[in-house]
Amino acid sequence: MAEHTRAGSRSLPRLLMSPAVITLFLWMIVPLVMTIYFSVIRYNLMQPDQTGFLGLENYSYFLTDPDFWPSIRNTLVLLGSVVLITVGFGLAIALLINDPFPGQGIVRILLISPFFVMPTVNALMWKHMMMNPVYGWLAQVWTFFGLQPIDWLTDYPLFSIIIMVSWQWLPFACLIFMTALQSMDREQLEAAGMDGATYFQKLWYLYLPHMARSISVVIMIEVIFLLSVFAEIVTTTNGGPGNASTNLAFLIYKQALLNFDFGVASAGALLAIILANIVAVFLIRMIGKNLD
């Protein structure tokens, strides 16, 4: 009997884990194998009669696409900028609203709101109502101060996308930091205050170490979502002008659903997976120890 329960307690956890593990494994391996297969054959929806093994031709096509290196650069610039902006401003705002003040609850609700906005709405709202060079609100502000309004999406396309994505993710960072601040050791802070520590000393020696883990979590989650920003680009700049706001996700999309070339798109997808893995390795090196 004892033998039975011990065996049972070993296999039951496995049984409970299997649905998640099996479905995720299938979700990963089936597309991966298909992608590898597509990437070495000729597979264009517009030319269904042309088939055959291509070897690495799709890869060299994708790699020599003049948009390829710019798209890698744009992907990383977008990712890095948004992470820096959201973590930096997120920390500042969280510290600002940590202590009670009149209307704290409403301020929290206003701040959290952009996180619930779907990317397509976010993009269209900024594209038209904020950044339109004639009617947009920013143009009105610029005119009010006697400046020449900026045509954001034409002149600063990648920066515009960075603004939109940062606006969406700032509340997320801010909320996690706020929650982490609530568990700061007040007595320690007061003791430091009595010992004459300045605000920046407290920030550097007390607040930031306490926040290390939540900063890591924010970076990790943002990297997961920001490596493949898509909707904001497709609804505003369509990767342009030229390739100025084309990231890797958009370039693959362009090959797959605009040029109907699934072979080249699959080669691009595998390159994107490699890039994601490189980033993941860096990430885990940098912040992995905080995550556990």
Place this chain on the structure above:
Amino acid sequence: MQSSPNANPTTLIIRTIAAWSVALLLFFPLLFLAVTAFKTEGQAIAVPSLWVFTPTLENFVEVQARSNYLHYAWNSVVTSVVSTILGLLIAAPAAYSMAFNPTKRTKDILMWMLSTKMMPAVGALAPIYVMAKTAGLLDTKFALIVVFTMSNLPIMVWMLYTHFKDIPHEILEAARMDGASLWDEFRHVLLPLGMGGLASTGLLCLVLAWNEAFWALNLGSADAGTLATLVASYSSPEGLFWAKLSAASLMAIAPIIVFGWFSQKQLVQGLTFGAVK
């Protein structure tokens, strides 16, 4: 929360003004969107922007009439709710056994699950598209539900794991000593103690699924399209109808924002991913 000892009236006033300014600045685009939704097309593009005008509901009526808002809203509700429930059903048992019966490989499995999420969705676009097309599942709610469930699953397992890990082991062991079956354990210990974790995980995934745009745009259109698809259809450059675009946008985001406001306490707890100890 007591105010810190060095809080004097001047810093409180400065802090209050600064905090409100930041909050209003960040909220402003949404306010502008909401106000524009109640303008006529002419008022919408007036420069300088109008803040006093007679509100009209005609944009909302027209969005419903022209693109059948309720159809897309229903698709959004079905796909996000069903995928969340399905995800919880798959993720909770896995998170349970990882938290309460950890082995040497538990951490590795968890990291592996998260790494599947790091693979950009676009990497799977061609195969998923081909599979859906071959199976005749393009533009069906079923395809979107499966995809939403799978893409949220790693995050669900991780979140639930961090929540379950915080439940004291002793309680479960005591229940087992008393001869509780797995079902008793689940019903009397895990469910009440893990409810917070399940709720906040579910809420977050509901929001993520509601706002999912990549798969919704690529796999769904007229039949199974969600509100993300509906809004994208208003982006055509030739028809810049701001008032209607705003009305459609507001109708697409209002349900989830209001939902978010009411559940923010729970949600914030879930968002921390065990980041706060």
